[in-house]
Amino acid sequence: MTLQAYLTLAAMLFCIGLFGVLTRRNTIGILLGIELMLNAVNINLVAFARFLGDVSGMIFTVFTICITVAEVALGLALVILIYRIRRTAVADHLDLLRG
Amino acid sequence: MAASGNFALWAWLAPALSFVLLSLIVPLRRSGKAAAWLSIVLSAGALVAAVSAWRASVPDMARRMLWEWIPVEDGVLTSVGVLADADSTLMLILVALVSFLVQVYSLGYLADEPPASLGRYYTYQSLFAFSMMGLVLAPNFVQLFICWELVGLCSYLLIGYWYARPEAARAAVKAFWVTKAGDVGFLIGIVMLWSRTGTFDFSELFEMAQGGSDALTGLGLVMFCIYLGAAGKSAQFPFHVWLPDAMEGPTPVSALIHAATMVTAGVYLLFRTAFLFEQAPEVLAAVGWIGAFTALFAATLACVQRDIKRVLAYSTVSQLGYMMAAIGAGFASAGFLHLLTHGVFKALLFLAAGAVIHAVGTNDIFGMGGLARRMPQTFVIFLVGTLSLAGIPFFGGFFSKEEILGATWAGGLTVPFAMLVAAAFLTAFYMFRVIFIAFLGGPAPAPARHDGHGEAHAHDAPAIMALPLWILAALAMGLGIWFSISHPEGGFAPPGWLTPLAIGVAVAGIAFAWLVYGLRAISGDRIFERLSWIGEAAVERFWLDDLFALVYRRIILGVSRIVGWVDRYIVDGILNVLSAGTLTAGDRLRRIQTGQAQDYVYGIALGVLLLMVWMRWPR
Numbered sequence: 207m208t209l210q211a212y213l214t215l216a217a218m219l220f221c222i223g224l225f226g227v228l229t230r231r232n233t234i235g236i237l238l239g240i241e242l243m244l245n246a247v248n249i250n251l252v253a254f255a256r257f258l259g260d261v262s263g264m265i266f267t268v269f270t271i272c273i274t275v276a277e278v279a280l281g282l283a284l285v286i287l288i289y290r291i292r293r294t295a296v297a298d299h300l301d302l303l304r305g
Numbered sequence: 306m307a308a309s310g311n312f313a314l315w316a317w318l319a320p321a322l323s324f325v326l327l328s329l330i331v332p333l334r335r336s337g338k339a340a341a342w343l344s345i346v347l348s349a350g351a352l353v354a355a356v357s358a359w360r361a362s363v364p365d366m367a368r369r370m371l372w373e374w375i376p377v378e379d380g381v382l383t384s385v386g387v388l389a390d391a392d393s394t395l396m397l398i399l400v401a402l403v404s405f406l407v408q409v410y411s412l413g414y415l416a417d418e419p420p421a422s423l424g425r426y427y428t429y430q431s432l433f434a435f436s437m438m439g440l441v442l443a444p445n446f447v448q449l450f451i452c453w454e455l456v457g458l459c460s461y462l463l464i465g466y467w468y469a470r471p472e473a474a475r476a477a478v479k480a481f482w483v484t485k486a487g488d489v490g491f492l493i494g495i496v497m498l499w500s501r502t503g504t505f506d507f508s509e510l511f512e513m514a515q516g517g518s519d520a521l522t523g524l525g526l527v528m529f530c531i532y533l534g535a536a537g538k539s540a541q542f543p544f545h546v547w548l549p550d551a552m553e554g555p556t557p558v559s560a561l562i563h564a565a566t567m568v569t570a571g572v573y574l575l576f577r578t579a580f581l582f583e584q585a586p587e588v589l590a591a592v593g594w595i596g597a598f599t600a601l602f603a604a605t606l607a608c609v610q611r612d613i614k615r616v617l618a619y620s621t622v623s624q625l626g627y628m629m630a631a632i633g634a635g636f637a638s639a640g641f642l643h644l645l646t647h648g649v650f651k652a653l654l655f656l657a658a659g660a661v662i663h664a665v666g667t668n669d670i671f672g673m674g675g676l677a678r679r680m681p682q683t684f685v686i687f688l689v690g691t692l693s694l695a696g697i698p699f700f701g702g703f704f705s706k707e708e709i710l711g712a713t714w715a716g717g718l719t720v721p722f723a724m725l726v727a728a729a730f731l732t733a734f735y736m737f738r739v740i741f742i743a744f745l746g747g748p749a750p751a752p753a754r755h756d757g758h759g760e761a762h763a764h765d766a767p768a769i770m771a772l773p774l775w776i777l778a779a780l781a782m783g784l785g786i787w788f789s790i791s792h793p794e795g796g797f798a799p800p801g802w803l804t805p806l807a808i809g810v811a812v813a814g815i816a817f818a819w820l821v822y823g824l825r826a827i828s829g830d831r832i833f834e835r836l837s838w839i840g841e842a843a844v845e846r847f848w849l850d851d852l853f854a855l856v857y858r859r860i861i862l863g864v865s866r867i868v869g870w871v872d873r874y875i876v877d878g879i880l881n882v883l884s885a886g887t888l889t890a891g892d893r894l895r896r897i898q899t900g901q902a903q904d905y906v907y908g909i910a911l912g913v914l915l916l917m918v919w920m921r922w923p924r
Contacts (some may be wrong), residue, residue: 224910228903295434297903304900 212253220246233288233295237281244274310370312358313389313442316401319351320344320434327428334428337420341412344427348405348434355401355438359394371444383505386443392641396441396573399648401567402780404434407561407771410656413770414663415558426466426555433459437566441573445505446495449574453491453538456567457484463562464554476550483547483853487537494530498581507577514580521584528585531578532592539571541629542599545622546850549606552614556659559614559771562622563647564655572628572644579637593633593713597721597728600626604731608738612668613658616739620694621651623728630725631709634716636797643705646784650701657687660766660774661743673743682765682774684744689778691740693785695733696811701781704788707807711799726810731900733814741798741822 219242226239248267255263289295323344327334334340371386389397408430415423436455443449465477499505502513502520504528535541540548551563562568575582575592582589584708600623607619624647631640665673677684693701706729713722765771 224906227906228910298901300902301900304904305900 207251209257212249216246216253218246218248219243219249231296231298233285233297233300234282236297237278237285240281241274241278244270244277306799309358309361309389309394309859310387310869312354313387313394313397314370315452316351316354316358316397317387317435317438317442319347320404320431320438324428324431324435325346327424327431334419334424337418337423338498340409340427342406344431345405345408345412346922347431347878348408351434351438352398352401352405352409352807356390358393359398362389362391362394364549374447383445383447385448386444387442388507392576393441395645397438399645400434400437400441401562403565403648403652404430404437405555406776407652407656410560410659410770410773411555411557413767414659424464426463429459429466430561431461433463433562433567437570440570440585442737444507446498446507447505450492450495452490453534453570453574456570457481457488457538459483460551460562460567463558464551466555466558468554469858470553476547476553480547480551483544484537487533487535487544489533490530491534491537494527494532494534495528497530510578511580514584515712517919521581524581524585525587528582528588529591532582532588534576535571535574535629536595537571538574539625540599540622541570541571541595541626541627542602545603546853547601548622549610549615549618552612552618554754556614556655556662559618560652560655560659563618564651568621569628569644569648572625572632572640575629575632576637576641576836578778579632582632582848585634588596589635590718590847591633591635593630593716593718593721596626596631596633597713597718597724598626599623600630600728601731602626604728604735607735608731611671612667613661613670613673614655616735617651617654617658620654620732620735623732624694626724626728627706627709630721631712631720633721634713636708636712637711639705639708643702643709646693646701646705646781649777649784650690650781653686653774653781654690654694655768656774656777657683658692660770661687663766663770664764670739670743674746675744677744680765682771686774686778687744688740688900689781691736693781694736695815696729696807698785699782699789700785703785703807705798707804709806711797714800714803715797717859726806729807730810730814730817733811734818737815737818738822741818745823783893801903 223239223242223244223246226235226242227236228237230236248270251263251267251270255261255267285295288300293298294300326343327340333343336451371384373381374385375382408427411426411430418426433456436452436459439458440452461477461481464480467473468477495505497509501524502510503520504510504513510521537544548568552559554563582592603619603622603626607616607623610619611614625642628640628643628647631637631643638737658823661673661680662668664680664683665676667673689700693703696703696706710722710725710729715726719829766774778910807852
């Protein structure tokens, strides 16, 4: 397996995640898309760590996974709160920032 | 620091204290009498301090106290402080003295005013005393200019004291604008002088002049600009038009500001910076010629006035011309001497005229008549002032006037000398015209009644007004006698025939006035007919006021209208278009903020994509 294969996989995963973030109407779906994008980054890091023989990339990945977990926990908590208050979890209805 | 400087500083700050108290403590100001007494007590203190400063002073410009004022990168741009030498402290005494006496006198003169306006009057008086002293003591051009503008402001406020009267309001504005026209030149001159020499300071400039510095060559234009300021303030032709109108203010104000102190500020400025004017002899010559012409011109105008205050106003213009002529001839100290004596006896004349107006209720000399019997004290006082002004020996103005005539002769200005002699004749004539019409002779046929004060009830002024009059009269006599004995050295040798000439001209003027208005041996009307061309012109004030009005209405208002149009439609138009455009653009741009987080992510993703394309774009 070459480095290109790993990077292509990561890029595809990133694009799928981005597509999910942009198109899903459900807030939980958007969070899932973000997960995919983060994991694409993780694949990138691990692949480079392996092919360049540098362990710091893998250590970084461990940190990223931890932060991802925290982010998902926080994100889900927010979604639940929003659902309780606004009675909806559809992203289109959450437009308090409109100018 | 020199004791003289300390005293001068106290004198300067006393009226400042009074002004601050009166302007900040509203109940005190509105109380009227209390405000007046505060101002009077503090100005008495200023007078004492001024006399002490003079006694401690030495004829040396170096005695001064300075505080750094406008600091710049390398040193100090200008300072503020007091410069107390023999000359400035002498002038300080004149200012403090006349200011004090006028404030005492005003207590009687303005007794009928409501308390609030009386307090306002004394607030202005304090501000004026402070500004004028700051001007006199100024160690540099910047402080002098600031105080110069402040006295102009006080003059405006006090001329317009009865601001409900349209003439007074107009006169105040006129005085302000005409002097301001000269001040523009003054400001330009100061800045030009600074760009040449790099300093505003009098003593530094003095050292430069002593050392023959190259920076001081070819100063003609600069000094002429500075002279413009002096000409505006000291009512030199053609800027004299504001002074007669300024008589709309209360008479004590005319005595203080428009006779003794503020109008002499221009002369004082020229005296102070005479060492600079000596570097530009052509400007000095112009000063002398304009001064002499003003003296003669204003004297002819004074001969046809009916209003006693206007006679005195034109006389002031004329005497200021005398002082300027002496300075122009190169003998500034002669002009300064006349400034001091004139300050005393002209203040005296104005205050005496005020007493007359107060008693009679009219300004018109033909509405008075026979006042010598009803107001004997005022008559004696007015006579002392008149004899001083006419230049009769042993009276105040005699010596200084002769000194000026001698100075112009010694300075080689022959034609101005002749003008001044003619003006001296006219001076004696028009002053005794007032004496014969208003004080001697029969009472006026129809006494003009104003506000209950009938001509028949005319009587001498109350003690509070009489006291300043007697003090000034004693001073005018005392100065005259003192100068006659001591004969201060003028720095030139007047020709032997000068004294007889001066006395002769004055006596001739008096005799002529006696013939015309006393004996009525010569009919005044017939003279008027003979000289109708000049008489008419004088009555119309040589159409100068009309000319000024024309310039003002046609040119200045026309230009203002154009400028107003440009401002309204072009400058404002551009701004309006800009602001309207910003508003519309903001409104449009607002709509792209949908509030949908996903739309923002679209934007970001698109932006990143574009960035990547841009980075990889083959160049």
